[in-house]
Amino acid sequence: MKVVKFGGSSLASGPAVANALKIITSDPERQIVVTSAPGKRHAGDIKVTDLLIRYANQIIGGENASATVEEIFQRYVEIGHYFGVxxxxxxxxxxxxxxLPNGNYPNNEYLMAAFKAHGECLNAQLIAIILNEQGVKARFVDPKAAGLTVTGSPNNASIAPESYxxxxNFEYEPDEKLIFPGFYGYTLAGHIATFSRGGSDITGAILARGFHADLYENFTDVDAIFSANPAVVDHPLPIQTMTYREMRELSYAGFSVFHDEALIPAIQGQIPINVKNTQHPEKRGTMIVPEKHFKPEHIMTGIASSKHFAALYLHKYLINKEVGFTLRILNILSKYGLSYEHMPTGIDDLTIIFDKNKLSDEIIDSVCDDIQTEINPDHLEWINDYAIIMIVGEGMKNHIxxxxxxxxxxxxxxxSLRMVNQGSSEISIMIGTTTEDADRAVKAIYDYFFKR
Amino acid sequence: MKVVKFGGSSLASGPAVANALKIITSDPERQIVVTSAPGKRHAGDIKVTDLLIRYANQIIGGENASATVEEIFQRYVEIGHYFGVxxxxxxxxxxxxxxLPNGNYPNNEYLMAAFKAHGECLNAQLIAIILNEQGVKARFVDPKAAGLTVTGSPNNASIAPESYxxxxNFEYEPDEKLIFPGFYGYTLAGHIATFSRGGSDITGAILARGFHADLYENFTDVDAIFSANPAVVDHPLPIQTMTYREMRELSYAGFSVFHDEALIPAIQGQIPINVKNTQHPEKRGTMIVPEKHFKPEHIMTGIASSKHFAALYLHKYLINKEVGFTLRILNILSKYGLSYEHMPTGIDDLTIIFDKNKLSDEIIDSVCDDIQTEINPDHLEWINDYAIIMIVGEGMKNHIxxxxxxxxxxxxxxxSLRMVNQGSSEISIMIGTTTEDADRAVKAIYDYFFKR
Structure with a gap:
């Protein structure tokens, strides 16, 4: 049995949904289907999820939302119409x-979560209707009915272990298709809470694990996961097979085809993942598999770069003789609720690398002030344009x-290399450059590995 | 004015002391002299400091120590005899x-400190006597008389800032030589406490700073500090000039010619250090100077390796999303009073590098157990034979x-490289290998930089 998940662009319009349905019905193994909300039909279009966010904000602001409701509803009408519904x-x-505005929400965050979730929810219902009209036995399953329970914050929830x-115990017929909306679950108190954005991938992985699927097929709009960003490297090789942890390391540095958090249930259930193109389902796509028995084809599987980092460099003589020194720095960071990405240490030096998206100018100033006062370094420097490049490959493990x-x-x-971090991971090397140099470095390394 | 410090081997015998005195008297600028205790006269000989430790242990154990006292005293008699004293x-x-046994000691640690300090103390007194008999105006100065105050543990003390x-304010004549014993000072309560072993280097640096010396000459038994360990690399280049921080980084990985802690007072006073050979005072030796205005001669100044490390490797999916995760690891380590050397982090990986000298098998087991229980990693591995190689050079800073x-x-x-850590320090790169590969790696890198 296979779990099949379709992304928003794969369900954006009638023709797109027709394509998806052809995929679903062409293989009786494809029994569990996870839907996204309809995405963009063309550049400049608005995703249904974004319309729902607008709707929620209008309700919160006490504005009239009827035009928005109609705009959302018409997206589903348009898809239904294509199938004669x-x-x-x-x-x-x-x-x-x-x-929706009449629901019982503990606060506006829960309201927002419930509104957003209906992009997926209505699409799943519509697809079940279409399939049934086509004579395919299909059932819409609300996450609540399946016991898909979540915990944590309403717009960034985590799966509760009891869901599995x-x-x-969820019962279904061998000949029926179950249509699950992705992206959300219910709290123990019965409120809707969503995973992080793009979270339909997560629902798919949870169902694949929960139903003990043989394969989790993730249909999206690319032929495969590529070994480098096609915007940086000309025609990068598609990755045929990679391991979970290779995917994880590449995700960190910007590979966004498959949702990072969705790996966990797949790993826990050891379910292989197949990322495929809805437009070209005949292509093999990329398999993401367990490490066990994996034989790497190349030394390097992929290279990724991410430019949204900044770093704090600190030098103080005899710093490594000061006991509890790192602890003091970590306490300063935690005082501002700041997490760091990496903290390579030298003898008397320390570099703290931050994700810029989690920073503000005031926090930077405060942290620098506190470190100046409490640590009294000989030299303190803020480096604002820091790019991290990850070179990833199971094949690197034992290669000299x-x-x-x-x-x-x-x-x-x-x-010039600002940073090299090798040895913390067995299957990757992390290097740092200026943001300006990052793309050129990626291209040079890629060419050296693959085009020599 | 120059502060001149002589190591134990430079003051081990009559001929050695004669050599030192020639150096002292040949330059009127050499006004402040710091002595060590007499070292080994030949392989298999016992250092006076080790005899004093034996003496202290005999007193603590209630044993008869008269033979030991005589053995110690005869070392000074022998030196004096060479000069006709x-x-x-x-x-x-x-x-x-x-x-000595009649002194007032708060505990046996203070007793040990006071006994050990007398190797330097008696040598300084003897040298002042010899100089005066030779018609050179010289004065023994006890650290107490000079106000050299220390704090901290009795056998690992630190200088108190008020000492400077x-x-x-210490007064002396322009034509007299001051002979200071190295290695120790007095606590505020008036007890002797020593610096860490080899601490005469520290006393010299403190005096150089306190007396605003133009130069701190450190006389030892090598012609210079070499760019690599001569036991690993054939005839390594002597380092002519290096910066304080280059010395510091090389010290960390095994360059032991100059005491690490002695750098601090020199840095604070910006006093240049000259490491020279007592046997060949005409050779220029190695200058250790401030970073300011320093122009590196080579890209790499020196390469050092140290084999006494071990590492703990840990992998857990999504580890970097667990807030406070490093803090939890640091708390486990601090529970066992364990400090770590470096902690490079990957995405889901972490390597903690320890100094083996600070570890015991029980602590390793306990720490691994605690991490297993509290962190629950997917993979945990102890790597026992870890060598760290430091490649150091101010010239590396802006070199691509x-x-x-x-x-x-x-x-x-x-x-194969177990670890690469570049970017935490501007002037060094740290790599990790097995202990078995370390020397071969050092030689290969040295030859590549210097013999191409």
Missing amino acids: EEGNISHLRDILLS QALE GVMRDIATPVAAQGI | EEGNISHLRDILLS QALE GVMRDIATPVAAQGI
Whole structure:
């Protein structure tokens, strides 16, 4: 049995949904379907999720939202119409939308979560209707009915472990398709809470684990996961097979095809993942598999870069003789609720690398002030344009000379390395450059590994 | 004015002391002299400090120590005899030794400190006597008289800041030599406490700062500090000039010619240090100078390796999303009073590098157990034979391609890199290998930098 998940662009319009349905019905193993909300039909279009956010904000602001409701509903009407589904047969979807403001929400965050979730919810209902009209036995399953329980914050929830027990006990017929909305679950108190944005991938992985699927097929809009960003490297090789942890390391540095958090349930259930293109389901796509028995094809599987970092450099003589010194720095950071990405230490030096998205100018100033006062370093420097490049590959594990093969093309380009971090991970090397140099470094390393 | 410090081997015998005195008297600028205790006269000999430790342990154990006292005293008699000093003229040194057990010591640690300090103390007194008999105006100065106050544990004390004020007010004649014993000071309560072993270097640096010396000459038994360990690399280049922080980084990985802690007062006073050979004072030796205005001669100044490390490798999916995760690890370590050397982090990986000298098997087991229980990693591995190699040079700072020039010879030797840490320090790169590969890696890198 396979769990099949479709992304927003794969369900954005009638023709797109038709494509998806062809995929679903062409293989009886594809029994559990996870939907996203309809995405953009064309550049400049608005995703249904964004319309729902607008709707929620209008309600919170006490504004009239009827035009927004109609705009959302018409997206589903348009898709239904493509399959000959009468508007009258789906008018209850409008009623659901209209009744959303009457829900019982502990606060506006829960309201927002519930509104957003209905992009997926209505799409799943619509797809079940279409399939049934086509004579395919299909059932819409609300996460609540399946026992998909979540905890944590309403717009960034986590799966509760008891969900897996509930899913195991969920009964269904061998010939029916179950249509699950992605992206959300219910708290123990019965409120809707969503995963982080793009969270339909997570729902798919949870169902794949809960139902003990043989395969989790993740249909999206690319032929495969590529070994480098096609915007940086010309025609990068598609990755045929990679391991969970390779995916994880590449995700960290910007590979966003598959949702990072969705890896966990797949790993826990050891369910292989197949990322495929809805437009070209005949292509093999990329398999993401357990480490066990994996034989790497290349030394390097992929290279990624991410430019949203900043770093604090600190030098103080005899710093490593000061007991509890790192602890004091960590306490300063935690005082401002600040987490750091990496903290390479030298003998009397320390570099703290931050994700810029989690920073503000005031926090930077306060942290620097506190460190100046409490640590009294000889030298303190803020570096604002920090890029991290990850070179990832299971094949690097026992291969001698990888560092040379990374450093050689970078030096040939005249690029200076701000940071090298090898050895914390067995399957990756992390280097730092200026944001300006990052793309050139990626291209040079890629070419050196793959085009020599 | 110059502060001149002589190491134990430079003051081990009559001929050695004669050499030192020639150095002292040949330059009127050499006005402040710091002595060590007499060291080994030949392989298999016992240092006076070790005899004093034996003496202290005999007193603590209630044993008869008269033979030991005599053995110690005879070392000074032998030196004095070389200069024609009658035993009768230094018999008070024996009285000092004999009266040591009658001192007032808060505990046995203070007793040990006071006994050890007398190796330096008696040597300084003897040298002042010899100089005066030779017609050179010289004065023994006890650290108490100079206000050299220390704090901290009795056998690992630190200088108290008020000492510098006291030294500034200390009066002496322009034509007299002051002979200070190295290695120890007095607590505010008036008890002797020593610096860490080899601490005469520290006393010299403190005096150089306190008396605003133009130069701190450190006389030892090597012609210079070499750019690599001569036991690993054939005839390594002597380092002509290096900066304080280069010295500090090389010290960390095993360069032991100059005491690490002695750098601090020199840095604070910005006093240049000259490491020279007592046997060849005409050779220029190695200058250790402030970073300011320093122009590096080579890209790499020196390379050092140290084999007494071990590492704990830990992998857990999504570890970097667990807030306060590093804090939890640090708390486990601090529970066992354990400090770590470095902690490079990957995405879901972490390596903690320890100094093996600070570890015991029980602590390793307990720490691993606690991490297993509290962190629950997917993979935990203890790596026992970890060597760290430091490649150091102010010239590396703005030089592109250093990483390539390190990785290339290492790869050519078929040596795999366990760890690369670049970017925490501006002037060094740290790499990790097995202890078995370390020397070969050092040699390969050295040759690549200096013999191409």
